[in-house]
Amino acid sequence: MSDTLILSARWGKPDSAALSTYRADGGYAALDKALGMEPSLIVDEVKKSNLRGRGGAGFATGLKWTFLPKDVRPRYLTVNADESEPGTFKDRYIIEHDPHMLIEGIALTCYALDIHLAYVYIRGEFARQARILEKAVEEARAAGIIGSKLLGKKDFDLEIHVHRGAGAYICGEESALLESLEGKKGYPRLKPPFPAVVGLWGKPTIINNVETIANVPWIVQHGGDAFMALGTGKSGGTRLFGVSGHVNRPGVYEKPCHYNLKKLIMEDAGGILGGRKLKAVIPGGSSSPVLAAHEIDISLEFDAVKAAGSMSGSGGVIVFDESACMVRALARLTRFYAEESCGQCTPCREGTNWMEGICHKLEHGHGTAADVAKLEQVANSIAGNTICALGDAAAMPVQSFVKKFKAEFLQHAELHRCPSGDHGWGLTQAPRDAVAGPVRYAR
Amino acid sequence: MTNQAGGVEGLPREKVEQFDRELAPILKRYPPDRKASAMIPALRLGQALFGHVSPAVQALAADRLGTSPSRAEEVATFYVMLETHPTGKHLVELCTNVSCSLSGGDQLWAYLKRKLALAQAGSTTDGRYTLREVECLGSCGTAPAMLVDEEMYEQLTPQKVDAILGGLK
Ligand SMILES: Cc1cc2nc3c(=O)[nH]c(=O)nc-3n(C[C@H](O)[C@H](O)[C@H](O)COP(=O)(O)O)c2cc1C
Ligand code: SF4
Ligand code: FES
Numbered sequence: 001m002s003d004t005l006i007l008s009a010r011w012g013k014p015d016s017a018a019l020s021t022y023r024a025d026g027g028y029a030a031l032d033k034a035l036g037m038e039p040s041l042i043v044d045e046v047k048k049s050n051l052r053g054r055g056g057a058g059f060a061t062g063l064k065w066t067f068l069p070k071d072v073r074p075r076y077l078t079v080n081a082d083e084s085e086p087g088t089f090k091d092r093y094i095i096e097h098d099p100h101m102l103i104e105g106i107a108l109t110c111y112a113l114d115i116h117l118a119y120v121y122i123r124g125e126f127a128r129q130a131r132i133l134e135k136a137v138e139e140a141r142a143a144g145i146i147g148s149k150l151l152g153k154k155d156f157d158l159e160i161h162v163h164r165g166a167g168a169y170i171c172g173e174e175s176a177l178l179e180s181l182e183g184k185k186g187y188p189r190l191k192p193p194f195p196a197v198v199g200l201w202g203k204p205t206i207i208n209n210v211e212t213i214a215n216v217p218w219i220v221q222h223g224g225d226a227f228m229a230l231g232t233g234k235s236g237g238t239r240l241f242g243v244s245g246h247v248n249r250p251g252v253y254e255k256p257c258h259y260n261l262k263k264l265i266m267e268d269a270g271g272i273l274g275g276r277k278l279k280a281v282i283p284g285g286s287s288s289p290v291l292a293a294h295e296i297d298i299s300l301e302f303d304a305v306k307a308a309g310s311m312s313g314s315g316g317v318i319v320f321d322e323s324a325c326m327v328r329a330l331a332r333l334t335r336f337y338a339e340e341s342c343g344q345c346t347p348c349r350e351g352t353n354w355m356e357g358i359c360h361k362l363e364h365g366h367g368t369a370a371d372v373a374k375l376e377q378v379a380n381s382i383a384g385n386t387i388c389a390l391g392d393a394a395a396m397p398v399q400s401f402v403k404k405f406k407a408e409f410l411q412h413a414e415l416h417r418c419p420s421g422d423h424g425w426g427l428t429q430a431p432r433d434a435v436a437g438p439v440r441y442a443r
Numbered sequence: 444m445t446n447q448a449g450g451v452e453g454l455p456r457e458k459v460e461q462f463d464r465e466l467a468p469i470l471k472r473y474p475p476d477r478k479a480s481a482m483i484p485a486l487r488l489g490q491a492l493f494g495h496v497s498p499a500v501q502a503l504a505a506d507r508l509g510t511s512p513s514r515a516e517e518v519a520t521f522y523v524m525l526e527t528h529p530t531g532k533h534l535v536e537l538c539t540n541v542s543c544s545l546s547g548g549d550q551l552w553a554y555l556k557r558k559l560a561l562a563q564a565g566s567t568t569d570g571r572y573t574l575r576e577v578e579c580l581g582s583c584g585t586a587p588a589m590l591v592d593e594e595m596y597e598q599l600t601p602q603k604v605d606a607i608l609g610g611l612k
Contacts (some may be wrong), residue, residue, distance in 0.1 A: 089577070124483075163480075167577075181480060182480050183482030184482070242583060428551055431547065
């Protein structure tokens with residue numbers, strides 16, 4: 001497996017977020033190269049690269065781009081920097097350590113797709129990251145990289161703006177994001193039509209995740225084939241995997257997209273705290289079905305994780321050691337989804353509240369075996385019956401936790417208390433030194 | 444705008460002028476016929492200047508963006524970072540979602556409640572702090588994390604929390 005780093009290569013260099021640093025390292029050369037290319041050839045390279053969306057769904061990026069209707073203008077690009085899926089913390093480091101890579105990716109995408117206005121929708125809680133990105137955009141504008149001419153030479157006007165959200169997980173869902181960007185509450189839209197056809201202000205709009213777009217400069221520079229070769233099957237390139245929870249070295253690791261999950265946890269992230277045994281892993285953000293300890297010797301490639309019954313999603317790996325209570329963890333997650341459901345559709349609004357209530361009851365020793373069965377029933381009745389994927393996202397953890405740790409749920413009902421004691425969050429509860437690629441964060 | 448209670452007229456004039464001055468560059472980010480898109484930034488600006496997004500602030504934002512006060516209200520009540528009621532001088536928001544709780548977030552929540560003498564989320568009687576639990580802050584690797592007055596603090600311990608709160612004005 002190659003050690004090529006695309007996304008985190010510059011992290012930790014002195015002043016890595018500055019334009020001068022990026023330029024000294026060959027930054028904006030891909031844009032320069034692209035300006036001499038037919039825009040459609042850039043789309044071809046991205047298609048060839050097997051780049052798949054890093055926001056959660058793993059949709060083929062090049063294919064998504066071809067859904068834009070040929071003759072409708074204007075078109076818009078919105079970059080999804082909402083990063084709110086529990087367990088996910090990668091896009092922020094791209095913005096903190098290498099914002100110009102993202103800006104170059106935006107410029108390339110816009111040039112390829114004849115888009116002249118792009119927004120980065122960044123979650124409201126990322127105040128520092130928004131400041132860093134705004135500063136970088138300002139620098140790029142002042143240097144004539146964007147504005148009325150690309151790189152000061154090509155007649156192609158491009159404006160990039162940073163739009164800050166104000167705290168709502170649902171605004172990471174692409175159609176809710178558009179509603180929010182239009183100045184409304186974040187209610188997901190019925191699809192179809194998809195945003196590529198009817199998006200921002202009713203116009204065709206491409207929505208991609210930060211990490212997705214940050215790969216584009218490398219693809220243009222080195223070619224789609226080279227990117228494809230870093231991966232396997234239908235997934236090209238490397239990915240940023242975030243590992244959190246009961247590991248010795250939590251953090252973000254850039255690895256080929258088909259890296260082994262067990263190796264990531266046991267070797268890269270330093271293994272399980274206190275030498276304890278692994279109990280469970282959520283492999284791709286809180287919405288992805290949980291895996292039991294014996295199920296983690298798998299490739300993280302999107303289709304491989306799907307074959308293993310889960311999702312590689314946003315690449316956020318959450319690790320539980322044997323001292324953690326799965327009922328407690330699920331209770332917290334169901335509370336999250338109940339809190340974040342926008343309330344627009346009945347199965348999701350009612351179902352998420354119901355699941356939260358049942359989990360709470362079980363965790364506090366007031367539940368029965370019938371409640372455990374009920375929990376599964378409610379989850380099954382949400383899945384597939386809602387406007388947006390938050391409904392499924394709320395159902396999947398419940399279905400998988402109950403299926404794989406049923407004995408533990410029933411034990412709570414029988415004992416009328418949590419067998420793990422009064423908190424259930426495990427034996428070691430303290431911050432640890434963390435990493436983001438080559439950068440160390442000492443506690 | 445009529446001169447009713449809760450209307451724009453009730454807001455201090457200099458602050459409204461400041462609002463207009465600071466809103467102008469924000470509006471430049473959106474096409475001239477799409478000013479309503481600036482609703483979140485406008486309400487955030489209002490919150491920063493007036494303390495919270497009262498009906499008067501909502502009306503002000505709606506007026507300047509050429510949209511209805513009900514649109515402003517819909518936004519003000521939907522997003523957790525927009526406060527429709529006054530809060531304490533400092534807002535302390537701790538993440539207790541899974542990755543944080545696996546690293547001590549839940550225990551810190553108990554610690555913060557004890558420290559601020561609060562039985563649950565809410566404001567201290569002296570109006571100095573408002574404490575609440577929030578969802579994942581995107582800092583799960585450097586857990587536990589919290590926001591204090593919208594700035595992020597990570598890898599928290601009780602000692603660190605003491606130092607951060609102790610350093611506030
Ligand atoms: C409830 C929900 C929350 C989401 N949150 C995010 C998010 O925070 N960031 C993100 O990039 N995608 C998020 N997505 C996925 C987006 O809808 C969309 O698929 C993605 O931004 C597309 O970009 P990509 O193809 O580059 O992955 C979310 C989806 C759902 C259903
Ligand atoms: S599934 Fe849930 S979050 Fe999505 S639109 Fe329906 S109620 Fe809203
Ligand atoms: S769980 Fe607390 S920051 Fe993600």
